[in-house]
Amino acid sequence: MSSSVPTTVPFDLRVEPIDEVLNEVERSLRTQLDRGTLVRKRRSLGACTSRRTWVRIERRRLQRIGSQGWNGTECAAVLEGVAQPRWHRAAVWRQPDTAVMWRVDETDLLPGEPIGTSVLAADPGLPDEWWHALNASLDALGAQRTTRVATPDTVTITQHGVAEAIRRFLPDGIDMTANEWRPAHADLNWANVTGPEFCLFDWEDWGMAPRGLDAASLWGNSLAVPALAERVRHERRHDLESRDGKLMTLFVCAKILAPDAHPEDPRLEPARRMAAQIAEHLHTD
Incomplete structure (x- = not known):
């Protein structure tokens, strides 16, 4: 049986509807996003939370994830002597009926x-x-x-x-x-x-x-x-x-x-x- 899962989706988060994605982030991390702080880029979103932290939300096609995964921000938390925001938690989910996954990482706010x-x-x-x-x-x-x-x-x-x-x-x-x-x-x-x-x-x-x-x-x-x-x-x-x-x-x-x-x-x-x-x-x- 051939797969009915589409291999491509529109890929510019600056113009696509994102309310459902933001709602899923709030449910997964049990926090509220400050929509007034929302930053929209082509393949990622960012916003402040009610915990005074920052979330970065990214979408990738499955073929762009690879064998090592795509948890770079989480893995970087173990680096010593590097000035970076402290990492707290993450959530990952697959977009239904697509070859696309979403990931959100929650970190401290930037110092500037x-x-x-x-x-x-x-x-x-x-x-x-x-x-x-x-x-x-x-x-x-x-x-x-x-x-x-x-x-x-x-x-x-x-x-x-x-x-x-x-x-x-x-x-x-x-x-x-x-x-x-x-x-x-x-x-x-x-x-x-x-x-x-x-x-x-x-x-x-x-x-x-x-x-x-x-x-x-x-x-x-x-x-x-x-x-x-x-x-x-x-x-x-x-x-x-x-x-x-x-x-x-x-x-x-x-x-x-x-x-x-x-x-x-x-x-x-x-x-x-x-x-x-x-x-x-x-x-x-």
């Missing part, structure tokens, strides 16, 4: 506002203390171990995928193997960190990745503000100047320079220059 959108257009003027806290958290994260594998953009990072992404920048014969794999947040951008007090949130994609992924990601999301991008490179130079860090910088450049990139994206030219510079360095090493 997200610094901006994922890509910044102006320097946020962060104090030195913020950069010290960023470094302390990323260093602590990189020193730990996990069986999870990072899933940037919900796609599991692999050696093959890295090589395919950066191949266009490098001549034949250059070794594209990433040798140092460490835990990474895997979605480090300016919408997932707070200020002026540093806190890193949205941990659903974290796991093992080549050294320098997080630093390269934050650098790439800063390229529209040259001084900010240079500050990121300075603060995380021990990662970005490593061989794997150079490969991860090319990996991020490949995403910025994708065929569907907006022609007026201010990051395009600095990404091209950096990719050419790193390719030359790797060729002469």
